[in-house]
Amino acid sequence: MRKSSWALLCVAAVIGGLYESSFLGSAPDMLDYIKPILPVCVMLFMLNRKSGAYIVAVLSGVVIDMLSPLPGGWTMMRWLVVLLFVDLLSEKITTNRSLYSAVALAVSARILDRVISQLMSWIYPILSGQPLAFEPWARLPGVLIADALIVALIFVSVTIFTKRFVIAVEARRERYE
Numbered sequence: 001m002r003k004s005s006w007a008l009l010c011v012a013a014v015i016g017g018l019y020e021s022s023f024l025g026s027a028p029d030m031l032d033y034i035k036p037i038l039p040v041c042v043m044l045f046m047l048n049r050k051s052g053a054y055i056v057a058v059l060s061g062v063v064i065d066m067l068s069p070l071p072g073g074w075t076m077m078r079w080l081v082v083l084l085f086v087d088l089l090s091e092k093i094t095t096n097r098s099l100y101s102a103v104a105l106a107v108s109a110r111i112l113d114r115v116i117s118q119l120m121s122w123i124y125p126i127l128s129g130q131p132l133a134f135e136p137w138a139r140l141p142g143v144l145i146a147d148a149l150i151v152a153l154i155f156v157s158v159t160i161f162t163k164r165f166v167i168a169v170e171a172r173r174e175r176y177e
Contacts, residue, residue, distance in 0.1 A: 001052065013056040016040065017063025033142040038113060039150040041083055042106045045090050046097055047158065057083050074120065082113045099155050106151045107144055114140060 001009075016037045024032055037060045044053035061076025068075070086109050094101035117134040124132040135143075158164050 001049065006052075006055075009052050009055060010059055012040075013037075013059035014063055016056070017060030018067070020060065021064040021067040033139070033146040034150070035143060035146070036150055038079070038082065038109050039106045039147045040154070041079070042086060042102060042109055043151060043154045043158075045083075045086055045105065046102050046155070047164070050087060053083055053086075054080070078113060078116050078120070081116060082109050085109070085112055099152060102151045102155050103148045106147045110140075110144055110147050 020035055020037060024035070037056065041053040041056050044050070044056065057079040058076055061079050064075045086105055089105055089108060090101075094104055114135075114137070118137075121132045121134050124130070
């Protein structure tokens with residue numbers, strides 16, 4: 001990627017971190033489901049921009065960890081573990097670059113993130129003596145739907161504007177005549 005693309009990606013990661021750390025706490029209930037960082041990272045994997053996905057996770061995770069009023073969410077480390085899992089899944093299981101595999105990767109990333117958060121909420125009080133709050137499981141279906149919509153929007157936009165995911169099939173003349 002060019003230097004300008006890296007700069008734009010870093011600025012977008014910081015803005016995404018600011019959005020998820022500050023705006024979502026006071027957002028109306030419907031907007032609270034929209035958490036774009038993980039779906040964007042998944043789409044960066046789909047576009048073969050692995051280093052960009054890791055940069056987005058690190059920068060936005062640091063911003064969220066610094067600005068969050070909650071004790072030690074370890075967002076950056078949690079997202080790096082999730083992205084390593086997504087990297088493994090994208091290389092070994094969902095090798096095709098389709099909308100279905102993108103949504104499956106986003107859903108699996110969000111579920112793994114939630115499982116790691118749950119484990120941390122059990123372990124953190126033992127180590128530090130302070131409770132660790134995390135988002136309840138009842139909100140997960142809404143977040144998964146929002147993630148699927150974000151991934152679908154990005155996937156279709158990339159397909160329309162760059163023709164990156166379009167499959168070229170030669171049409172035979174005698175087939176339709």
